[in-house]
Amino acid sequence: MKLARTILISTLLGALLVSVAATAKEKEPQTPGRLLTGRVVDRQENALPNAVVYVTDTRSRAVKTYIVGPDGSYRFPALSSTVDYEVYAQFNGKTSDTKRISQFDDRKVLSVVLKIDTK
Numbered sequence: 001m002k003l004a005r006t007i008l009i010s011t012l013l014g015a016l017l018v019s020v021a022a023t024a025k026e027k028e029p030q031t032p033g034r035l036l037t038g039r040v041v042d043r044q045e046n047a048l049p050n051a052v053v054y055v056t057d058t059r060s061r062a063v064k065t066y067i068v069g070p071d072g073s074y075r076f077p078a079l080s081s082t083v084d085y086e087v088y089a090q091f092n093g094k095t096s097d098t099k100r101i102s103q104f105d106d107r108k109v110l111s112v113v114l115k116i117d118t119k
Helices: 002-026
Strands: 034-042 052-057 063-067 073-079 085-091 099-101 109-116
Touching: 034 052, 034 085, 052 073, 063 073, 085 109, 099 109
Parallel strands: 034 109
Antiparallel strands: 034 073, 052 063, 052 085, 085 099
């Protein structure tokens, strides 16, 4: 009888621990990140294919780059929502203004148009 009681208590404690661990894992903060998209255009809103977009993490100074396609669009997925970023583009030696993306901007999808004066 004592053995059966001990096995029952052990089984119940094990189930309780598994349940608590699963609940704790579900409550961990989920930070899937933000998506930065946009276009690189000239002053007349024409796409600038093959422009290079630079995104800099202001905390670590790590830089990501993207070469835009024929439509001038770019995409940076999974950016941290707890870091500020700076983004700018270059095309044929010309540079756009640098735009800042704040960690306090709580939008999940951000769109930034980068204009370059090609003249």
